[in-house]
Amino acid sequence: MNMILKTAVAAIALTTATITAASAETRVTYKSAKTGSSYYQMGVELAEAMKAGTGGDISVTVEESQGSVQNVMEVRARGGDYVFTTPPALVGLAQGGKAMFEGKGDPAFDDIRALFPIPSLTMHFVMSADSGVTDIAGLAGKTILLGKGSFGATEGEKYLELFGVADSVEIADAELSNAVAALKNGQIDGFVTAGSYPAPNVIEAAASASVTILSMTQEQVAETKRTEIVIPANTYAGQQADITTTSLPVVAYTTTKMDDDTAYALTKTYWENKAKLGDTSPWWNGVDPAMLGNINGKIHPGAVRYYEEAGIELSEDQK
Structure with a gap:
């Protein structure tokens, strides 16, 4: 009987310990x-x-x-x-x-x-080096891929209007998932994307082609009414200076x-x-x-x- 009692007590103790661990x-x-x-x-x-x-x-x-x-x-x-x-x-x-x-x-x-x-969510304006674009004003006359339905697409379209280049930019009719291939093939001059830096599609673009990621002026950032964020130099291949842009x-x-x-x-x-x-x-x-x-x-x-x-x-x- 004593052994049975000891076994029962041990079983109860084990169950109690298990419950305590689970509840923790x-x-x-x-x-x-x-x-x-x-x-x-x-x-x-x-x-x-x-x-x-x-x-x-x-x-x-x-x-x-x-x-x-x-x-x-x-x-x-x-x-x-x-x-x-x-x-x-x-x-x-x-x-x-x-x-x-x-x-x-x-x-x-x-x-x-x-x-x-x-x-x-960090805005990236990614341009091919061949496009010669180094600032937002230079987007005029270029073909840009914005994508559809995303925050980056909506925000990118707003910025083109805000900075007075919307009427002179051709918007590519393609999905953002095709952006890097289209950039490498010369079908577009650049694309706009929003993602936490370093953004995977921007990493891919910078690693596989020579690109310029545009920086905004303090006045432009203020005009967007978004939060300023700085992407440190060397975040992407070939990026030698900090990039000032906007974020959500x-x-x-x-x-x-x-x-x-x-x-x-x-x-x-x-x-x-x-x-x-x-x-x-x-x-x-x-x-x-x-x-x-x-x-x-x-x-x-x-x-x-x-x-x-x-x-x-x-x-x-x-x-």
Whole structure:
């Protein structure tokens, strides 16, 4: 009987230990972008970094998304385990019930809180060296591929209008996926793309052909009303100088439903492993604490705790 009792006690202890270990794991859902996109890949890399950085205490499941608007809208039905990515401007529109959120306002939007910035969508005007184009004004009379339906295409078209060259530029009727081949074959003079630098299609273009990536003046950046970003020299093959261009900041958000300890752990693990993330994919190297200045709304209290411990300054409006 004594042996049986000991066996039973041991079994109970093992079960208890198993339950405790299981309950110690924090599960998080990370919703970002379409499968196959760079932002979905970032989500996968981030999930791996969270698992490694917390010794498995945080488990992140990456969910496919149809875009930032959907990510924000799902806040209404999600719980404290929900993390999503979106530009800060979109959060402001949701909270104000404006633009695509008009008539769709919800009190849940007021509970959105930021965690940390991720790589920004960065505008690239990529021209063949043979085109002779070295600035935006030089686009006049050239054939440019913008692609269709993407942020880069919409933004590129806006810039052509803004800088007075839209009427003199021929827009190639082709998909952005064909841009590098078309550039090499001389079918186009250049293409416009938006992606976190270094962008894979720009890497390919610079490596396989002689290209010039256009830089904007301070006045041009101000005219776009976008956030300035500098692509450091030598980011791409043959790029000898810094490139000043525009970007759309992107941030990882959650809501007040997430407990402070989880938000703290996510934020701390992210920043402490960002260098390793950069070793995996260079686009993470473009993120630094200064990008917290792009967050107009509130930052989660758990994340605020980390930033204060790390000596990273936040505005009073963000706390």
